[in-house]
Amino acid sequence: MSNRRPQRLARTIPFKGRVFRVEQDRVRLSNGRDVTLDIVRHRGSVVLVPQPTSREVILIRQYRYAISRWVWELPAGTLDPGEAPRVAARRECGEEIGLVPARLERLGQFYPTPGFCDEVMIFFRCTGLRVPRKPPALDPDEQIEPRTFSISSVRRLIARGEVVDMKTIVGMALIAR
Secondary structure (H helix, E strand, C coil): CCCCCCEEEEEEEEEECCCEEEEEEEEECCCCCEEEEEEEEECCEEEEEECCCCCEEEEEEEEEHHHCEEEEECCEEECCCCCCHHHHHHHHHHHHHCCECCEEEEEEEECCCCCCECCCEEEEEEECCECCCCCCCCCCCCCEEEEEEEHHHHHHHHHCCCCCCHHHHHHHHHCCC
């Protein structure tokens, strides 16, 4: 097997939206075959693990149109253009749960779907949560209900298949160490 990278022959951008764009690349693989690959380009996101105490975590309940259901998940959000991940984590924490963290601990970063998307999710534990001076505004497409759970009850929700969001499962695994 060769370690050579595919050579891009051509690129089109069939879609460009608010959060991501889709690129369609014609590439020559190291085996000499020409193929078309679709790639979703994303600015990246932050995933928050807000912990009011060491035994609790705050999840949000949100309707996810793509899967036609309400889900419990860790709060998260897309980086604004040029925004530092720590700044985004503070902003998103305030927007999604109405509390801002005194402390942020970077837990890791992962690619959720590297087969077709370059989004990187950066995970932060948020502690020392307090009410902000200025109330944050929700994004227009968000209907969010935050709720504090014991970590053990979230693990039971995951085990029963009631938490279906992969970033939440990863985030919970990161605080198990």
